[in-house]
Amino acid sequence: MAYTTILVTREDRVGIITLNRPDVLNALNLQLMEELVDALDTLDRDETIRCIILTGNDRAFAAGADIREMAEASPVELLLRNQFARWDRIRRVSKPLIAAVSGYALGGGCELAMHCDIIIASETARFGQPEINLGIMPGAGGTQRLTRAIGKYRAMEMVLTGRMITARQAEAWGLVNRVVPVELYLEEAKRVAREIAARAPVAARLAKASVLKSFDTTIEGGLDYERMLFYLLFATEDQKEGMRAFLEKRQPEFTGR
Numbered sequence: 001m002a003y004t005t006i007l008v009t010r011e012d013r014v015g016i017i018t019l020n021r022p023d024v025l026n027a028l029n030l031q032l033m034e035e036l037v038d039a040l041d042t043l044d045r046d047e048t049i050r051c052i053i054l055t056g057n058d059r060a061f062a063a064g065a066d067i068r069e070m071a072e073a074s075p076v077e078l079l080l081r082n083q084f085a086r087w088d089r090i091r092r093v094s095k096p097l098i099a100a101v102s103g104y105a106l107g108g109g110c111e112l113a114m115h116c117d118i119i120i121a122s123e124t125a126r127f128g129q130p131e132i133n134l135g136i137m138p139g140a141g142g143t144q145r146l147t148r149a150i151g152k153y154r155a156m157e158m159v160l161t162g163r164m165i166t167a168r169q170a171e172a173w174g175l176v177n178r179v180v181p182v183e184l185y186l187e188e189a190k191r192v193a194r195e196i197a198a199r200a201p202v203a204a205r206l207a208k209a210s211v212l213k214s215f216d217t218t219i220e221g222g223l224d225y226e227r228m229l230f231y232l233l234f235a236t237e238d239q240k241e242g243m244r245a246f247l248e249k250r251q252p253e254f255t256g257r
């Protein structure tokens, strides 16, 4: 698939997807969402890729769904566009996904960042769920993920007022991993991605699945799930290699097998 609204690059074992509709602050239109899901799917299936970075430009990660495209839509049109299937696919990306956010991450843009597993923010990042200003509410998981990330009262304030928060506020509230100067956010995301890419890929994938499981199960169910995945890793060559390397006092060579 040839992309017109995103750019995809590879640096060693890291795939980088850059949202690229700068004139409209990377508003997420149908075309972009289709391309984004296609690129994520391709990178997720590519054995040479071990971690994926999702980013925008310095001014905007994404200022939300494309309002122009949504303004006159009927519920049936929304249903037929089947956008939720695309968001579900993003939720199911099995490899670690890092958001490198600068500028606006609003509405669907904030929700997209929250689909990622780690969020690195520039000092200029602004997060918000401003849907209420348009007469709607978050529709791609914002009320659920934001609440789990920052708690009921802060989420309520953001969702009900539509007000944006700064990168520092997001950091203090636990919505981002860390805040770095704007010149460094992508570099920092790459640094973390390379660190993850050097680890055992199957273990990273199952560890991600296990952490995410904690959001929709009881502690008992989550512990059982974790245990199964833990056992499973002893069937990998990487487990043997990792432990052997430790005992032989050398660096492990993980193959993802």
Ligand code: DAK
Binding pocket: 023, 024, 025, 027, 028, 063, 064, 065, 066, 067, 068, 078, 083, 084, 087, 104, 106, 107, 108, 109, 130, 131, 133, 134, 138, 139, 140
């Ligand atoms: N959609 C379309 N165009 C947008 C846009 C957006 N969300 N955000 C910005 N733009 C466009 C502006 O219209 C403008 O275009 P021109 O006028 O130059 O043609 C250009 O980007 C630059 O924006 P501004 O001139 O407004 O720039 P400022 O610096 O003055 O203001 C701003 C920046 C981010 C404060 C402002 O642009 C703004 O308030 N933007 C809208 C933010 C917003 O309300 N976002 C939430 C959208 S609702 C769904 C899943 C998810 C969603 C919906 C459905 N399903 C699964 C069905 C999500 C919904 C949303 O995200």
